[in-house]
Amino acid sequence: MQSFDLEAQGLRALNSTLxxxxxxxxxTVWEVTNPKGSHAxxxxxxxxxxxxVKGSTGYYCGGMNKQATIHVHGSAxxxxxxxxxxxxxxxxxxxxQYLGATAHGGLIVVKGNASSRCGISMKGVNIVVQGNIxxxxxxxxxxxxxxxxxxAGDALGDSCYEARFFVRGSVKSLGADCEKKEMRPEHIExxxxxxxxxxxxxxxEEFTRYGSARTLYNFDVDNAGAY
Amino acid sequence: xxxxxxxxxxDPTLEPMLGDxxxxxxxxxxxxxxxxxxxxxxxxxxxxxxxxxxxxxxPDADFSKLDNDLRKLVKGKVEMSTKDTHAVLEMQADQLDIxxxxxxxxxxxxxVMSRGDTLEIYKEIGLPxxxxxxxxxxxxxxxxxxxxxxxxxxxxVTTMGAHPFNxxxxxxxxxxxxxxxxxxxxxxxxxxxxxxxxxxxxxxxAAYLTWRMQEGATLGQAMESALEDLDGFFTFVVGTKDxxxxxxxxxACKPAVMAETDQYVAFGSEYRALxxxxxxxTARVWEPEPATVYFWSHNEAPTSKxxxx
Numbered sequence: 001m002q003s004f005d006l007e008a009q010g011l012r013a014l015n016s017t018l019x020x021x022x023x024x025x026x027x028t029v030w031e032v033t034n035p036k037g038s039h040a041x042x043x044x045x046x047x048x049x050x051x052x053v054k055g056s057t058g059y060y061c062g063g064m065n066k067q068a069t070i071h072v073h074g075s076a077x078x079x080x081x082x083x084x085x086x087x088x089x090x091x092x093x094x095x096x097q098y099l100g101a102t103a104h105g106g107l108i109v110v111k112g113n114a115s116s117r118c119g120i121s122m123k124g125v126n127i128v129v130q131g132n133i134x135x136x137x138x139x140x141x142x143x144x145x146x147x148x149x150x151x152a153g154d155a156l157g158d159s160c161y162e163a164r165f166f167v168r169g170s171v172k173s174l175g176a177d178c179e180k181k182e183m184r185p186e187h188i189e190x191x192x193x194x195x196x197x198x199x200x201x202x203x204x205e206e207f208t209r210y211g212s213a214r215t216l217y218n219f220d221v222d223n224a225g226a227y
Numbered sequence: 228x229x230x231x232x233x234x235x236x237x238d239p240t241l242e243p244m245l246g247d248x249x250x251x252x253x254x255x256x257x258x259x260x261x262x263x264x265x266x267x268x269x270x271x272x273x274x275x276x277x278x279x280x281x282x283x284x285x286p287d288a289d290f291s292k293l294d295n296d297l298r299k300l301v302k303g304k305v306e307m308s309t310k311d312t313h314a315v316l317e318m319q320a321d322q323l324d325i326x327x328x329x330x331x332x333x334x335x336x337x338x339v340m341s342r343g344d345t346l347e348i349y350k351e352i353g354l355p356x357x358x359x360x361x362x363x364x365x366x367x368x369x370x371x372x373x374x375x376x377x378x379x380x381x382x383x384v385t386t387m388g389a390h391p392f393n394x395x396x397x398x399x400x401x402x403x404x405x406x407x408x409x410x411x412x413x414x415x416x417x418x419x420x421x422x423x424x425x426x427x428x429x430x431x432x433a434a435y436l437t438w439r440m441q442e443g444a445t446l447g448q449a450m451e452s453a454l455e456d457l458d459g460f461f462t463f464v465v466g467t468k469d470x471x472x473x474x475x476x477x478x479a480c481k482p483a484v485m486a487e488t489d490q491y492v493a494f495g496s497e498y499r500a501l502x503x504x505x506x507x508x509t510a511r512v513w514e515p516e517p518a519t520v521y522f523w524s525h526n527e528a529p530t531s532k533x534x535x536x
């Protein structure tokens with residue numbers, strides 16, 4: 001295992017070292033100590049490596065990630081996993097606002113709660129939260145899945161496209177054009193798999209599905225006044 | 228952007244370190260705003276006395292014999308201690324209004340930063356580390372304090388545009404965000420006779436809270452109604468003689484992190500500001516909810532004046 005003291009060695013050195021790892025690297029497991037809420041830890045990775053961050057992170061940890069698994073042993077700041085393409089981010093604590101914003105792929109798991117705007121404009125990422133999520137989550141979500149084992153805040157899925165939302169607890173309010181949907185066998189099957197992969201504690205049958213009513217993004221002359 | 232920090236001590240043994248801890252927290256937030264910085268410290272109280280903290284761009288001229296001149300007017304004791312561009316004038320609490328009124332004639336260029344029994348506010352243009360060292364903030368002890376580093380958006384970079392803003396006796400406010408209805412609200416408050424000095428948006432927010440409390444609202448009620456009447460983005464931290472409060476607008480895009488242990492309650496715009504506090508590894512750390520008023524007080528049974536809501 002490779003160890004990196006962020007306080008002693010600095011952020012630029014960390015990210016350039018991690019960015020230099022290729023698919024063929026033998027150095028597959030990394031540990032980052034003393035993160036102390038620093039911004040932009042392990043951004044832009046593109047190798048199948050595992051990065052264990054031993055503490056809490058600041059803005060944009062794991063942003064633009066491809067292939068790598070980033071494990072935050074603490075809480076994560078705003079914009080974690082922003083624009084992630086593939087790979088995995090696991091957060092042991094809570095996640096701050098706009099987790100996984102615009103992310104195209106991969107999996108983000110939060111063991112605690114996620115704050116407002118979780119999965120905003122998500123484009124294919126899967127996000128699984130053991131606790132609750134805040135208001136305006138999955139705003140303009142286009143594709144991917146947001147799985148919430150706790151409760152969702154105000155305006156879930158406002159102006160969403162084809163992203164799917166599964167909530168086990170209550171939803172404070174649904175956003176514009178977001179509606180409750182039926183749970184079909186394929187959804188139970190999907191939840192079974194993602195719950196197992198994420199290691200969260202929940203049963204697929206306990207969830208309710210929400211998604212787009214498809215009235216806002218398909219132009220209808222009767223809705224002209226709403227634009 | 229802007230960076231805010233706040234520290235409310237529960238453990239009196241930490242009080243001598245308050246200035247030092249708060250300065251470290253604020254310096255960590257420097258890259259959120261390099262324009263100006265300020266700090267409010269709630270220090271020791273002498274029963275019956277109150278303090279005016281004043282500022283001048285020409286302190287040598289303005290502070291020379293200022294205590295003597297005030298003494299003659301208030302016909303009582305006036306103790307002055309100067310620190311760079313600021314001076315703290317301590318006198319009998321019931322003579323403070325006379326002194327304040329006289330000040331504008333005695334020294335027209337002197338501006339009042341704060342008034343109160345325990346509150347002192349120091350703020351200037353510059354980086355947090357420079358502002359803190361000019362005023363020797365690290366050596367200050369106290370029960371609680373708040374700090375701000377500013378990235379100006381709504382008005383000019385001046386001393387008077389720096390935070391914290393003194394709202395009422397022993398009350399102050401720092402702000403991260405921008406208010407969008409401050410011009411109309413300023414006109415409304417001025418018509419009601421509220422004194423507002425600058426074109427700064429936060430000063431309007433501070434004046435609004437002051438006005439609501441003069442009308443009989445508690446701080447908590449004033450903060451609740453701020454959620455209705457202020458349009459824009461804000462994370463506010465408010466200091467009072469006995470404690471501090473936090474409120475975020477309903478959109479809550481301006482960041483906020485809090486930590487609580489048996490020894491303190493701490494606020495930071497980012498977790499980075501909190502990382503060197505004692506016992507942070509095991510502290511309860513959370514983000515304050517939007518449109519929710521939080522308040523901590525040293526009084527075990529806060530009076531209705533202090534109680535949040």
